Amino acid sequence: MSSETTLTSARRPGRPARGTEGEATLRILDAATPIFLAEGFEAASIDSIVTAAGISKKTFYVRFNSKADLFEAVFLRFIEERIPVIEREAGHVGSASDCLHRIALASLKVALTPDVIAFQRIITAEAIRFPQFALVMNDFGQSRLHSLIERCLEQAVEAGEIKVPDIRFAADCFLNLTMRPPVDRAVLGLERAELTHVKRTALKRTVEFFLESCRP
Incomplete structure (x- = not known):
């Protein structure tokens, strides 16, 4: 595997490494706060929040129902x-x-x-x-x-x-x-x-x- 492929894989959002689940939750909260404040509840999207947090939707829904x-x-x-x-x-x-x-x-x-x-x-x-x-x-x-x-x-x-x-x-x-x-x-x-x-x-x-x- 090339170094470029390794770097891309490392950046791809997904399941957090074992022991970092709490960190992932904090990243979601940190990312969501300014989005809610700027856009309001209705306009804020889960897509924009998970992108800003650098996690996958699967990771999001493990922690939050909605x-x-x-x-x-x-x-x-x-x-x-x-x-x-x-x-x-x-x-x-x-x-x-x-x-x-x-x-x-x-x-x-x-x-x-x-x-x-x-x-x-x-x-x-x-x-x-x-x-x-x-x-x-x-x-x-x-x-x-x-x-x-x-x-x-x-x-x-x-x-x-x-x-x-x-x-x-x-x-x-x-x-x-x-x-x-x-x-x-x-x-x-x-x-x-x-x-x-x-x-x-x-x-x-x-x-x-x-x-x-x-x-x-």
Whole structure:
């Protein structure tokens, strides 16, 4: 066999070598992420993803049942890479104002980026056909953020800073006031996906407005 034939065979996509199966999965995820972000779910093709990953379709289908299955895995990894930043901010000791402001600010820094907004648009566009995408976002992203806010409120209640009869409802209200308006406007294209000085100032005022309604 000539050296040219050997080189061609080495480059041909196919079954990964024994012990590299995990690497192949990561290659698929790495290749799929920018394709989904650039083209959306519907336009992204498995052909383009396997080509970018340098693997065969057979290798792809050993790991993922469908494009929807792959998208869930891509989005889940995307969430898992970003949530720890917010969780670290929630771990600092401080007043209710400091705690809530840190969580909200860290959350908006993550949420108001082009990639996050692109994923939000995909999930909204595919909500009817693939409601499981929204479930992934809720179960692995929003619910964890909600828990951080609830914990902050519980600590503030125990310290006597605020009086809240229903912690879960209060956390919902906090998210509705601080997070959803700027994120929704970015998703709709009404504002750029960035955390500006104006948005930072508005966030600080909103946190204080919320706490004023909770103070005894």
